Amino acid sequence: MVSIETLLYIIRNRKVLLILKKRGLGSGLYNAVGGKVKEGEDIKAAAIRECKEEIGVEPIDPQWMGLLEFYNDEELYGYVYIFVTDKFIGEPRETDEAKPVWFVIDNLPYNKMWEDDRYWLPHVLMGKRIYGRFWFVNNWERIIRKEVYILERVR
Numbered sequence: 001m002v003s004i005e006t007l008l009y010i011i012r013n014r015k016v017l018l019i020l021k022k023r024g025l026g027s028g029l030y031n032a033v034g035g036k037v038k039e040g041e042d043i044k045a046a047a048i049r050e051c052k053e054e055i056g057v058e059p060i061d062p063q064w065m066g067l068l069e070f071y072n073d074e075e076l077y078g079y080v081y082i083f084v085t086d087k088f089i090g091e092p093r094e095t096d097e098a099k100p101v102w103f104v105i106d107n108l109p110y111n112k113m114w115e116d117d118r119y120w121l122p123h124v125l126m127g128k129r130i131y132g133r134f135w136f137v138n139n140w141e142r143i144i145r146k147e148v149y150i151l152e153r154v155r
Helices: 043-055 117-125
Strands: 003-012 015-021 033-036 063-072 075-085 098-104 128-137 142-153
Touching: 003 043, 003 117, 015 043, 033 043, 043 075, 043 098, 063 117, 075 117, 117 128, 117 142
Parallel strands: 003 075, 063 128
Antiparallel strands: 003 015, 003 033, 015 098, 063 075, 128 142
16 A cells, blocks of 8 residues: 655754654654654645654644655655645654754754655755655665656745
8 A cells, every 4th residue: 555644844043853763664764753644634734743743843834845756676655745834833842753853954964864865855945846756675775766856946
């Protein structure tokens, strides 16, 4: 079954909030808050729900910034909808699933993130909408093919 997931990046004062994932796919890597969309759930609502669950913060009016398509060992894994916001309620807190950490946008820990992030995330953080496709092999070990398209500049 194809997975539908979200990632939500919170930006404040030229910093972006990432989480150190503690369990599941991507454990030990930095990423945005996010996760799977439940059956029948609105995609933006899923991004907001995941943020509340993972770090106790309620994002306000997240903006859709792109779509990523992932393949793992030649099979379609799923689609990830990317959101960004600079408005939120609450202070990020650590949970069983995630440890939130603020990073300066120009100094992200790409060597401790998913390999694909370095190809598309800088565009999103510069206010560009994107569409990307990534083919991983050996159970997410490395990328063998990538495509990234800039759709438009929105901010």
